Amino acid sequence: xxxxxxxxxxxxxxxxxxxxxxxxxxxxxxxxxxxxxxxxxxxxxxxxxxxxxxxxxxxxxxxxxxxxxxxxxxxxxxxxxxxxxxxxxxxxxxxxxxxxxxxxxxxxxxxxx
Amino acid sequence: xxxxxxxxxxxxxxxxxxxxxxxxxxxxxxxxxxxxxxxxxxxxxxxxxxxxxxxxxxxxxxxxxxxxxxxxxxxxxxxxxxxxxxxxxxxxxxxxxxxxxxxxxxxxxxxxxxxxxxxxxxxxxxxxxxxxxxxxxxxxxxxxxxxxxxxxxxxxxxxxxxxxxxxxxxxxxxxxxxxxxxxxxxxxxxxxxxxxxxxxxxxxxxxxxxxxxx
Numbered sequence: 001x002x003x004x005x006x007x008x009x010x011x012x013x014x015x016x017x018x019x020x021x022x023x024x025x026x027x028x029x030x031x032x033x034x035x036x037x038x039x040x041x042x043x044x045x046x047x048x049x050x051x052x053x054x055x056x057x058x059x060x061x062x063x064x065x066x067x068x069x070x071x072x073x074x075x076x077x078x079x080x081x082x083x084x085x086x087x088x089x090x091x092x093x094x095x096x097x098x099x100x101x102x103x104x105x106x107x108x109x110x111x112x113x
Numbered sequence: 114x115x116x117x118x119x120x121x122x123x124x125x126x127x128x129x130x131x132x133x134x135x136x137x138x139x140x141x142x143x144x145x146x147x148x149x150x151x152x153x154x155x156x157x158x159x160x161x162x163x164x165x166x167x168x169x170x171x172x173x174x175x176x177x178x179x180x181x182x183x184x185x186x187x188x189x190x191x192x193x194x195x196x197x198x199x200x201x202x203x204x205x206x207x208x209x210x211x212x213x214x215x216x217x218x219x220x221x222x223x224x225x226x227x228x229x230x231x232x233x234x235x236x237x238x239x240x241x242x243x244x245x246x247x248x249x250x251x252x253x254x255x256x257x258x259x260x261x262x263x264x265x266x267x268x269x270x271x272x273x274x275x276x277x278x279x280x281x282x283x284x285x286x287x288x289x290x291x292x293x294x295x296x297x298x299x300x301x302x303x304x305x306x307x308x309x310x311x312x313x314x315x316x317x318x319x320x321x322x323x324x325x326x327x
Binding site: 014017025028029049050061074077082086101 | 139142145146147149154155156161177178181182185189190192195196197200216267308311312314315318321323326327
């Protein structure tokens, strides 16, 4: 077979990258740093690091980088659909939060009587 | 006219365009993609529940981040032993492949053991499907939606079920490997197993971030 002796990516390098990113994630999520950075910055940093870790696993460990381009497009579909899912849920989320707020207010009114 | 004759001719000698190993790989990828959507839906639902709750207890106050960071490290290590197993058999080294598959199984089993330990500790601490603990790990009083428990156990449980399935899958391939089924020329089933195992690792990376760290 032609690919019996194919080149292997540098797996140990990927291991170190994943390890360092994991440590960074834990550091960023420390309560002290979390409150200093603010909720939005922490979330962006954490999600960014998680996505790059996932990308390293898919591209190198799952050999996506070395497969045909079509497979990469196929593999990307769930992520695109998940982004859609979040956007479809967004108005609902805001609505829920408003309802909760209204409920809490009406309860406060009830107890005051 | 020439075109039609070529078409007729090619119909006579039709051969499947997907080779068995390409088909197996594509099949696994398609399964993983649909599975990724299940996890995506679970995580999105978790986000919806959390955003919709009037109050949500800080995960760091309930869940032990250090233990799960260790579990993340463990799964990354088991992914490395998995690629090493595939590398070994692609170079024709059956014994080395079996050693690394064994190490991968060990990683999966330790992960499951730690998860069982974590769940036991959490349930004792008061995180159940209907309640959340009154006091956080730092001793501070905490309150929040009781939906913390069900979302947490559903997502980590679904992932744990995948690890369990993965360990069984690894054991099956290891047994076949010990019998000498796989060679430098015939090893695509080991590669397909690897795809599944790395996917479980990938999902944990996402779960760790969304459920534990955020």
